[in-house]
Amino acid sequence: MTGLERVRRAVRFQPTDRVPVAPLLGAHAAALAGITYEAASADPTAQAHALLRAVERYRPDAVFTLMDLSAEPEALGAEVTASATRSRIVTRHLAPEALLADDLERVILTARVPVFVDTVRLLRAALGDTVMVGALVSGPLTAAANAVGIETVARMLRRQREKLADMLERLTKACMAVASAHLEAGAHGVMVLEPCATSGILGPDDLSSLLLARLQALAEHIRRYDGIGLLHICGDCRASLPGLADSRFDVLSLDAPVDLPQAREVVKHRIALMGNLDVRHLLPRGTPECIQEAAMLLARELGSGGGYILSGGCELPPETPMENVRQMVQARVA
Amino acid sequence: MSDRSTLTAALEAAVEAGDEAGAASAASRLLEIGAAPTIVTGALSRAMGRLGEQFHRLDIFVPDLLIAADAFEAAMAVVEPALRNSPRGSKGTIGIGVVEGDVHTLGKNLVRVMLAADGFEVHDLGRDVNAAAFVDAALERRADIIAMSALMTTTMDCMKNVVGLLVSRGLRGRVRVLVGGAPVTQAYAYEIGADGYGEDASEAVAAANRLMTMWQRPGADRS
Numbered sequence: 001m002t003g004l005e006r007v008r009r010a011v012r013f014q015p016t017d018r019v020p021v022a023p024l025l026g027a028h029a030a031a032l033a034g035i036t037y038e039a040a041s042a043d044p045t046a047q048a049h050a051l052l053r054a055v056e057r058y059r060p061d062a063v064f065t066l067m068d069l070s071a072e073p074e075a076l077g078a079e080v081t082a083s084a085t086r087s088r089i090v091t092r093h094l095a096p097e098a099l100l101a102d103d104l105e106r107v108i109l110t111a112r113v114p115v116f117v118d119t120v121r122l123l124r125a126a127l128g129d130t131v132m133v134g135a136l137v138s139g140p141l142t143a144a145a146n147a148v149g150i151e152t153v154a155r156m157l158r159r160q161r162e163k164l165a166d167m168l169e170r171l172t173k174a175c176m177a178v179a180s181a182h183l184e185a186g187a188h189g190v191m192v193l194e195p196c197a198t199s200g201i202l203g204p205d206d207l208s209s210l211l212l213a214r215l216q217a218l219a220e221h222i223r224r225y226d227g228i229g230l231l232h233i234c235g236d237c238r239a240s241l242p243g244l245a246d247s248r249f250d251v252l253s254l255d256a257p258v259d260l261p262q263a264r265e266v267v268k269h270r271i272a273l274m275g276n277l278d279v280r281h282l283l284p285r286g287t288p289e290c291i292q293e294a295a296m297l298l299a300r301e302l303g304s305g306g307g308y309i310l311s312g313g314c315e316l317p318p319e320t321p322m323e324n325v326r327q328m329v330q331a332r333v334a
Numbered sequence: 335m336s337d338r339s340t341l342t343a344a345l346e347a348a349v350e351a352g353d354e355a356g357a358a359s360a361a362s363r364l365l366e367i368g369a370a371p372t373i374v375t376g377a378l379s380r381a382m383g384r385l386g387e388q389f390h391r392l393d394i395f396v397p398d399l400l401i402a403a404d405a406f407e408a409a410m411a412v413v414e415p416a417l418r419n420s421p422r423g424s425k426g427t428i429g430i431g432v433v434e435g436d437v438h439t440l441g442k443n444l445v446r447v448m449l450a451a452d453g454f455e456v457h458d459l460g461r462d463v464n465a466a467a468f469v470d471a472a473l474e475r476r477a478d479i480i481a482m483s484a485l486m487t488t489t490m491d492c493m494k495n496v497v498g499l500l501v502s503r504g505l506r507g508r509v510r511v512l513v514g515g516a517p518v519t520q521a522y523a524y525e526i527g528a529d530g531y532g533e534d535a536s537e538a539v540a541a542a543n544r545l546m547t548m549w550q551r552p553g554a555d556r557s
Binding site for chain 2: 157239
């Protein structure tokens with residue numbers, strides 16, 4: 001069974017020979033290859049080379065592009081600042097009106113977004129169908145928050161709801177354009193990143209009334225390409241789990257604050273789960289024994305019968321020791 | 335019900351509803367009828383305290399807290415000139431900022447307002463603040479506490495650098511360190527030697543109060 005087959009079966013709640021493992025290796029892979037985050041996020045050859053070396057070293061079942069939430073906002077016109085040690089950050093936000101333009105679907109495919117699309121193309125050419133090739137794409141709420149500022153979006157949620165809804169509608173179509181570009185370049189799946197949909201920021205009512213239908217449209221869009229749709233939420237999103245289970249994505253990737261077995265009780269078999277070893281402390285600082293134990297515990301509790309992909313709760317920090325990543329990947333119990 | 339109690343109730347309700355104009359108007363009317371500025375700040379503190387508890391229970395969310403903070407600041411702008419004439423006692427002085435390399439100010443801004451509402455004198459040091467700037471500002475403002483926020487794992491080590499700098503400059507006994515932000519945990523706070531940790535805005539306020547109380551204990555180190 002190839003990694004891609006393993007992931008596809010797990011996503012459909014079909015038994016697999018072992019639990020698939022799919023850590024988000026981007027930043028760690030760049031560090032391993034001796035290149036800066038900035039270089040990896042600006043050069044598809046460098047990024048693909050780093051990720052392929054990490055695939056060779058760890059043999060995961062899926063590989064994803066670098067996590068860079070500044071790519072779409074930068075394409076939309078926000079000012080960003082580069083750093084050698086982390087992804088670019090938005091240092092000057094746009095006015096909300098900028099996201100009400102009619103050409104977002106075209107504009108969002110500019111700047112560094114093509115770097116990630118080309119990275120997907122290179123990964124797919126090298127890996128074929130042996131390993132799932134996944135692209136990371138900012139979701140509409142997160143793209144809005146990073147482009148115009150999270151505080152602006154939070155205030156609009158209460159004071160300019162219709163304008164925000166209009167903005168999210170346009171950004172959903174723009175995110176679909178990015179997803180299409182990745183899928184047409186050969187991605188087997190697209191992970192939509194919505195860290196701003198975490199419970200503290202977006203309550204369950206706001207999720208249902210403002211974002212859920214748009215996430216569903218994105219999931220359906222990815223499915224039209226026969227792609228695997230993954231939705232990633234950071235932080236503690238327990239209050240929103242019932243809504244997220246109805247997002248129509250194949251996989252819900254969750255961060256370490258959520259107890260995955262409890263999440264399974266809530267979402268049942270409506271959506272496969274992915275995660276969620278702690279990337280803040282356990283993976284970069286824990287002992288290999290602790291990591292193996294935590295990974296095997298998750299794999300045993302959630303893995304039988306499919307519906308689960310072992311991963312970190314977010315992208316692995318660059319400084320994560322290689323032995324720790326190895327322990328995580330090797331803990332894939334049958 | 336007296337005008338004063340009606341107006342304080344209206345002020346609290348306006349803050350809780352995120353009604354900036356209503357909060358400013360109620361604060362203004364209270365001062366006009368001769369209420370002491372501390373009556374206004376007391377009402378603001380009660381409203382923000384209740385909101386903090388609701389936020390902690392996930393009964394309300396960041397957008398609700400943010401517009402309430404806007405209303406709080408609108409009312410404070412009205413009462414501040416009067417406060418300068420009859421200064422209220424402060425629970426303590428805090429320099430707060432987002433650590434170097436990080437520009438995510440939402441959490442810091444909410445904590446800043448909650449601390450001010452609870453009676454602390456808060457100096458906002460802004461975003462992308464390096465370790466030396468935190469320590470220099472603490473010295474300049476005679477701060478009791480340095481409060482730091484980080485949203486990214488890649489930036490939170492600045493917190494450790496601040497603790498180290500306080501030690502190397504012989505200031506560790508004079509300034510307490512409070513940390514928070516999405517990637518920060520109690521375990522991390524222990525690891526770097528911080529004195530307090532707040533998982534959210536209301537916990538940050540509780541932690542700041544604990545630090546000030548511990549500090550004022552007889553024999554507590556404040557050299």
